[in-house]
Amino acid sequence: MSLPDSTQYLPHIAYDSVIFGFSGEKLKILLMEYHNTGWFALPGGFVKVSEPLDEAVSRGLKERTGLDQIYLEQFHTFGSLERVKPDVMRKILEAQHSEVPEKHWLFERFISVGYYALIDYTKVEPQPDALSDSIDWYDVDAVPELLFDHNFIVQKALEHLRTHLDQKLLSVNLLPERFTMKELQQVYEAILDEKQNRANFQRKMLSLGILERHEKLYSGGSHKAPFLYSFNSKN
Amino acid sequence: MSLPDSTQYLPHIAYDSVIFGFSGEKLKILLMEYHNTGWFALPGGFVKVSEPLDEAVSRGLKERTGLDQIYLEQFHTFGSLERVKPDVMRKILEAQHSEVPEKHWLFERFISVGYYALIDYTKVEPQPDALSDSIDWYDVDAVPELLFDHNFIVQKALEHLRTHLDQKLLSVNLLPERFTMKELQQVYEAILDEKQNRANFQRKMLSLGILERHEKLYSGGSHKAPFLYSFNSKN
DNA sequence: AATTAATGTTTCACTATGAAACAATAGTAA
DNA sequence: TTACTATTGTTTCATAGTGAAACATTAATT
Numbered sequence: 001m002s003l004p005d006s007t008q009y010l011p012h013i014a015y016d017s018v019i020f021g022f023s024g025e026k027l028k029i030l031l032m033e034y035h036n037t038g039w040f041a042l043p044g045g046f047v048k049v050s051e052p053l054d055e056a057v058s059r060g061l062k063e064r065t066g067l068d069q070i071y072l073e074q075f076h077t078f079g080s081l082e083r084v085k086p087d088v089m090r091k092i093l094e095a096q097h098s099e100v101p102e103k104h105w106l107f108e109r110f111i112s113v114g115y116y117a118l119i120d121y122t123k124v125e126p127q128p129d130a131l132s133d134s135i136d137w138y139d140v141d142a143v144p145e146l147l148f149d150h151n152f153i154v155q156k157a158l159e160h161l162r163t164h165l166d167q168k169l170l171s172v173n174l175l176p177e178r179f180t181m182k183e184l185q186q187v188y189e190a191i192l193d194e195k196q197n198r199a200n201f202q203r204k205m206l207s208l209g210i211l212e213r214h215e216k217l218y219s220g221g222s223h224k225a226p227f228l229y230s231f232n233s234k235n
Numbered sequence: 236m237s238l239p240d241s242t243q244y245l246p247h248i249a250y251d252s253v254i255f256g257f258s259g260e261k262l263k264i265l266l267m268e269y270h271n272t273g274w275f276a277l278p279g280g281f282v283k284v285s286e287p288l289d290e291a292v293s294r295g296l297k298e299r300t301g302l303d304q305i306y307l308e309q310f311h312t313f314g315s316l317e318r319v320k321p322d323v324m325r326k327i328l329e330a331q332h333s334e335v336p337e338k339h340w341l342f343e344r345f346i347s348v349g350y351y352a353l354i355d356y357t358k359v360e361p362q363p364d365a366l367s368d369s370i371d372w373y374d375v376d377a378v379p380e381l382l383f384d385h386n387f388i389v390q391k392a393l394e395h396l397r398t399h400l401d402q403k404l405l406s407v408n409l410l411p412e413r414f415t416m417k418e419l420q421q422v423y424e425a426i427l428d429e430k431q432n433r434a435n436f437q438r439k440m441l442s443l444g445i446l447e448r449h450e451k452l453y454s455g456g457s458h459k460a461p462f463l464y465s466f467n468s469k470n
Numbered sequence: 471a472a473t474t475a476a477t478g479t480t481t482c483a484c485t486a487t488g489a490a491a492c493a494a495t496a497g498t499a500a
Numbered sequence: 501t502t503a504c505t506a507t508t509g510t511t512t513c514a515t516a517g518t519g520a521a522a523c524a525t526t527a528a529t530t
Contacts, residue, residue, distance in 0.1 A: 012245045013346055053314025053346060077312045077348050079288025111248055111288060113312050113346075163402075181508080200488060202509070207486095222497030223507035416477080435519060437478070442517095457528030458476035 003097060006105040009046040014112040015057050016044035016078075016150065018157035019065065020140075021121030022174040024183070027140045027190040028121065029154065030064065032132040036095040039088075041147040042154070043135065044112065057115050064127055064135065071118045071173035075160040076153075079111040083149040092131060116157040118173035141193075165191055172231050180217060180226040181205065238332060241340040244281040249347040250292050251279035251313075251385065253392035254300065255375075256356030257409040259418070262375045262425035263356065264389065265299065267367040269382075271330040274323075276382040277389070278370065279347065292350050299362055299370065306353045306408035310395040311388075314346040318384040327366060351392040353408035376428075400426055407466050415452060415461040416440065 019030040031040050045060040047053055054072070061070050086107035093100045126135040138144065143154055165171070171187045185201050205211060210232045216225040254265040266275050280295040282288055289307070296305055321342035328335045361370040373379065378389055400423070409422050420436050440446060445467045451460040 010247045010344070010346070012248060047314065047346070049344070050316065052316050053312065056314075074312060077288070077309060079282065079291075079348070081285065081287050109245070109284070111245070111282070111348075113314070167398075197488060198508085199490085199510075204487090216496095218496075220497075221507075222499095222505065224495040224509075225497095226508060432519060433477085434479075434521085439518085451527095453527075455528075456476075457474060457526095457530095459478075459526040460528095461477060 003093065003100075003104065004046070004106070007049075009048055009105075011105050012108060012110055013047050014044055014110045015047070015053070015060070016042040016112050016114055016153055017057060017061060017064075017072075018042060018114065018116040018154055019061070020116060020118050020157075020161065020174065021124065021137060022187050022190060023121055023137070025186065025190070027187075028137040029140055029143065030126055030135055031138050031143070031146070032128065032135045034092050034095065034131055035133050037092060039092070039147050040144050040150075042150045043129070045129075053113060057113075061117055063129065065117075065119060065124045066127065067119055067123060072115055073117075073160070073164075074113060074115050076156050077111060077113045078149060078153060080149065081109075083112070084109045085148060088147055096131070112153075114153050114157060116161060120174065120176055122176060162192055178214060178228040178230050180228060182226060184229070238328065238335075238339065239281070239341070242284075244283055244340075246340050247343060247345055248282050249279055249345045250282070250288070250295070251277040251347050251349055251388055252292060252296060252299075252307075253277060253349065253351040253389055254296070255351060255353050255392075255396065255409065256359065256372060257422050257425060258356055258372070260421065260425070262422075263372040264375055264378065265361055265370055266373050266378070266381070267363065267370045269327050269330065269366055270368050272327060274327070274382050275379050275385075277385045278364070288348060292348075296352055298364065300352075300354060300359045301362065302354055302358060307350055308352075308395070308399075309348060309350050311391050312346060312348045313384055313388060315384070316344075318347070319344045320383060323382060331366070347388075349388050349392060351396060355409065355411055357411060375425075397427055413449060413463040413465050415463060417461060419464070 021028050021030070030043060032043050033040050043060065043064050045056065047056040051059075054074075057072060057074075058068075058070070061072065062068055089106050090100065093104070093106065121137070126137070128135045140154070140158065143151065145151065146154070165188070171184060171191075174187050175183060181202055184205060185196055185198065188196055188201070211229045212232050214228040214230060217228050218225045256263050256265070265278060267278050268275050278295065278299050280291065282291040286294075289309075292307060292309075293303075293305070296307065297303055324341050325335065328339070328341065356372070361372070363370045375389070375393065378386065380386065381389070410418060416437055419440060420431055420433065423431055423436070446464045447467045449463040449465060452463050453460045
């Protein structure tokens with residue numbers, strides 16, 4: 001495999017994406033592990049010379065998750081000098097390329113635009129990219145040490161997600177088409193990292209007028225069966 | 236005057252700043268007018284090769300306003316293709332340089348990071364930069380047509396400011412050290428673009444526990460004198 | 471001393487919210 | 501059939517917050 005071509009991409013500009021999913025219990029993010037290094041990092045990429053920034057991120061996300069039409073939000077752009085670590089980048093390339101030149105555009109300074117994505121965990125088959133061994137889900141409360149400033153980026157993404165959870169009804173994107181009230185509450189609790197009162201949560205959600213109630217879900221348990229809901233597409 | 240040097244700055248990366256001030260009645264922003272073109276744009280600039288992004292913006296702001304230690308917030312990064320207009324950039328340069336080369340780094344595609352600043356209107360003597368004739372205050376509800384996507388950038392900055400007004404107590408930065416409750420209310424009304432109820436506004440502000448009450452301000456009017464307040468520095 | 475205009479405060483109805491109790495129900499077991 | 505259990509759906513009640521209006525205070529003027 002050859003090194004990425006410097007003429008195809010804008011130099012100095014990258015993006016990193018924090019891809020959130022909900023396992024049914026915990027909030028998780030996708031992390032990559034680089035070949036032969038044991039190093040973890042966020043999935044990211046570069047912007048083609050004639051490609052909108054947003055589209056570059058969508059493209060990368062599609063490659064990594066197979067999903068199209070994902071909920072994507074830009075939250076911050078990272079441009080400190082501490083994040084510049086050409087040696088690390090060199091080691092990553094050397095771990096799988098026999099011939100790495102002295103100078104290369106990937107060793108220069110990058111300013112990175114942070115995006116987060118919310119996806120239906122059940123629909124994804126994570127795909128590693130050329131540089132990485134594996135890509136997998138990790139609990140947000142057990143993220144390993146990441147390269148560059150990526151732990152900081154994850155933290156910022158979480159903050160942004162929390163503060164905008166309500167106004168944007170973000171939970172839509174983390175659940176399957178139909179879900180129970182309990183599942184919805186669990187998403188909220190996972191994101192906000194705090195318990196919600198069951199009765200009040202239900203009242204609040206129903207009062208928003210964005211939920212449509214469907215048939216009951218008979219799970220086989222010896223207790224009342226919950227209704228299934230979907231988000232009202234009119235909103 | 237010579238053209239800016241391509242080796243000194245990161246190519247393809249710019250910033251634009253929406254600088255808000257409060258006149259005592261209206262919310263205003265600083266706009267530049269380019270030499271010999273009649274064109275208006277946001278003040279912006281480029282990032283030096285070894286300079287943190289945030290610092291580049293602070294530096295530009297200091298040059299434009301003379302102020303240090305300004306409240307600055309990054310709100311969005313703009314990377315569409317529509318914003319790429321090399322012809323416009325060429326005309327701006329040609330309007331004051333006799334010799335403009337066919338190729339120049341300023342004519343290439345730029346991704347721009349948007350910041351907004353909140354400053355004390357009374358403390359500023361706006362300073363034009365090399366490319367601009369003048370820099371002046373304009374009411375946010377009467378912004379002229381701007382170059383590139385700058386009208387869109389202003390709109391996004393306003394949205395961000397509005398949604399974060401309360402949580403970050405942003406009004407601090409738009410007022411002088413001591414101010415009346417009425418002035419504080421006027422800042423809120425100017426930013427939110429809607430009237431606030433006087434009694435409730437006062438109650439809410441006082442209940443936050445962030446205001447310190449000082450002596451009264453005797454303006455000479457034949458009516459009760461208002462107290463002066465300052466923001467409690469403990470917060 | 472009366473008047474005026476702006477500011478400071480209180481009241482009251484109404485809504486929102488947190489905690490708890492109550493009601494309904496799908497399955498299990500007697 | 502009938503109790504029993506676990507979970508979900510709903511109601512109640514006390515409390516806090518909010519919007520609109522009225523009331524109270526006061527600096528200057530007449």
